[in-house]
Structure formats: C-alpha cells, structure tokens
Amino acid sequence: MKQIPMTVRGAEQLKQELEHLKNIRRPEIIKAIAEAREHGDLKENAEYHAAREQQGFCEGRIQEIESKLSNCQIIDVTKLSNNGKVVFGATVVLLNVDTDEEVTYQIVGDDEADIKQGLISVNSPIARGLVAKEVDDIVKIQTPGGIIEFEIIEVKYK
Template identity: 75%
Template sequence: MQPIPMTAKGAEMLRNELNELKSVKRPQIIQAIADAREHGDLKENAEYHAAREQQGFCEGRIQDIEAKLSNAQIIDVTKMTNNGKVIFGATVTLLNLDTDKETRYRIVGDDEADIKNNLISVNSPIARGLIGKSQDDVVNIQTPAGAVEYEIVEVEYL
C-alpha cells in the first residue's frame, strides 16, 4: 500500500478519534448488546440488532483508522524552510483575478479535507494546480465552473 500523506494535526485528530472509539464507544456498544440480550428472544430484538450494527460500524472505522495511521506519511511543514513554494501542508492565499476576491486554503490529506474550514485535499483540482508553484505565480485552475485564474499572494508553512 502506498503512503498516505497527512499533516501532523490530521494524524493527531485520527489518533484521538481512534482512542475515543476504543475507550468510549466500543465499551458503550458492548454494554448495549449485553443489555439487549437480557430482553430475551434475539430474533425480534430491535435493540440487539441495532447495537450489533453499531458494533460493525465502530469496528470497521477502527480498522480503517489503524490502516491509515500505519501507512501515514506525516508531513510537518512547520519544520521546513519556507522557500515560497506550494507544497503539501502549506497554507496558500490566492487572489481570484476575475473577482478580486482573496481566498486562503490549506492543502491537507484526504481525511482532513473540510472545505468549510478552507482545508482542501491534496488530490483536489485546486491543490493539484497549486503544488510546485511559487508565491507571485499566476495559475489557471480548472474548476467545475470553468477555468479560473489565480495569483498566489502568499505561501505560509504554519
């Protein structure tokens, strides 16, 4: 399996979720199954079936997170020298040359991406168009609405 790029913060978030699933969620589900078993006949016991389904989801997520963390390539840009190049983990301020609107994105791994918080996946069209470019470059990015021209105003390694 090939390495999964991840920021240090993203890896920490996954570790926290894994810890929560193992130490809080899993015991709650086990207790719910035990409580439901006490109700008798399991064939028509909705609580039992719901708890078993939850258990399946929980165990699947635990395996998913463990696999991602074992293959994680953790990249901490704060320890790198900022040479103005857009790399994984960088925070980039863009100026849309058509609308004069500034936007700020941080390029992160797939699991960390959250457009509402301006965290974009390294595999997104915007990130792919920015990686390797430098501050003050003008780039054309293909978006669903068509090509958009951006100027890279600032590149930060936060």
C-alpha cells in the same frame, strides 16, 4: 501500499477518534448488547440487532483508522524551510484575477479536507494546480464553473 500524506493535526485528530472509539464507544456498545441479550429472544430483539450493527460500524471504523495511521506519512510543514513553493501542508493565499477576491487554503490530506474551514485535499483540482508553484505565479485552475486564474500572493508554512 502507498503512503498517505497527512498533517500533524490530521494524524492527531485520527488518534483521538481512535482512542474514543476503543475506550468509550466500544464499551458502550458491548454493554448495550449485554442488556439487549437479557431481554430474551434474539430473533425479535430490535435493540440487540441495532447494537450489533453499531458494533460492526465501530469495529470497521477502528480498522480503517488503524490502517490509515499505519500507512500515513506525517508531514510537519513548520519544520520545512519556506522557499516560497507550494507544498503539502502549506497555506496559500490566492487572488482571483477576475474578481480581485482573496481566498486562503491549506493543502491537507483527503481525511482532513473541509472547504468551509479552508482545508483542501491534496488531490483536489485546486491543490494539484498549486503544488510546486510559488509566490507571484499565475495559475489556471479548471473548476466546475470554468477556468479560474489565481495569482499566488503568499505561501505560509505554519
């Protein structure tokens, strides 16, 4: 199986979610199933069926997280020597050549991506266009609105 790149922060968030699901959510669901069973006939018992459905979702998510964590490659960008190249985990400050607008993105794994937080997936068109480039390079990125030219102003490994 292919290794999934992940930042240290992304792996930590998944570990916290996994711990919450196993130690808090799973016992809550088991308790809800036990209480619903006490209400009698399980065929007509909506609470029982809802709790069993939640249990299925919870167990599925636990398996998904465990799989991701066992197949991830945690990359700590702060331990890399900053040679000015855009790599996974780097934070890149870009200047839109047409609008003079500055944007900052960190290149992260798929699970961590959140455009509102400036976190873009390594598999996104912008990240693919930036990786291996360096400061002062001009990159042309195909976006839904057309091609946008960016100048790489700064690359941070933080």
